[in-house]
Amino acid sequence: MGALMPRQGGLFERVPERLVLQGFRLWTAGYVSGDLKQWDDVWTIYTEALGGVRARPLVEHLAQWVASIRAWSVGPIRCFPGSCPHICRDECFALATISASQNEDLDCLAAAMGSLVDPEGIEQTMRLTVAYAEAMKENGLRLMPVPCCVIQEIAGRPPVEKMH
Numbered sequence: 001m002g003a004l005m006p007r008q009g010g011l012f013e014r015v016p017e018r019l020v021l022q023g024f025r026l027w028t029a030g031y032v033s034g035d036l037k038q039w040d041d042v043w044t045i046y047t048e049a050l051g052g053v054r055a056r057p058l059v060e061h062l063a064q065w066v067a068s069i070r071a072w073s074v075g076p077i078r079c080f081p082g083s084c085p086h087i088c089r090d091e092c093f094a095l096a097t098i099s100a101s102q103n104e105d106l107d108c109l110a111a112a113m114g115s116l117v118d119p120e121g122i123e124q125t126m127r128l129t130v131a132y133a134e135a136m137k138e139n140g141l142r143l144m145p146v147p148c149c150v151i152q153e154i155a156g157r158p159p160v161e162k163m164h
Helices: 015-033 038-049 052-072 089-102 106-116 121-139 148-156
Strands: none
Touching: 015 038, 015 052, 015 089, 015 121, 038 052, 052 121, 089 106, 089 121, 089 148, 106 121, 106 148
């Protein structure tokens, strides 16, 4: 797994955040590139962290969640490459939706979801977000809270078009 996750410090040290961020990043990359290896890498990351039995339903929830975000996104989803130790704007919003759902922070959930998903797709994406967040929590994978003011501040910044 070292080749997939050569990070030190920050969010990527915590298993719950690492699974959500790497999962979102690589699943999205699989859609963009058409390369199924990205999805295989997600499976490897989840099974190494949890074992195959626990990983399977979580990867299924992840796949549905990413598909809904992708289908209803307010613009092209941007993610850093899999090995990058930083997270970008869309990754912040995605992570915050799962964290806010787990931590019952409805203001943060609304701010993050509204910054990532078209209003017409919020109901469907919210349902899948809650399902993934609950499945993670049921497996002992609770994310740290993300302060709503942080998400609001990021949402207030203009998107950087050439950051990738």
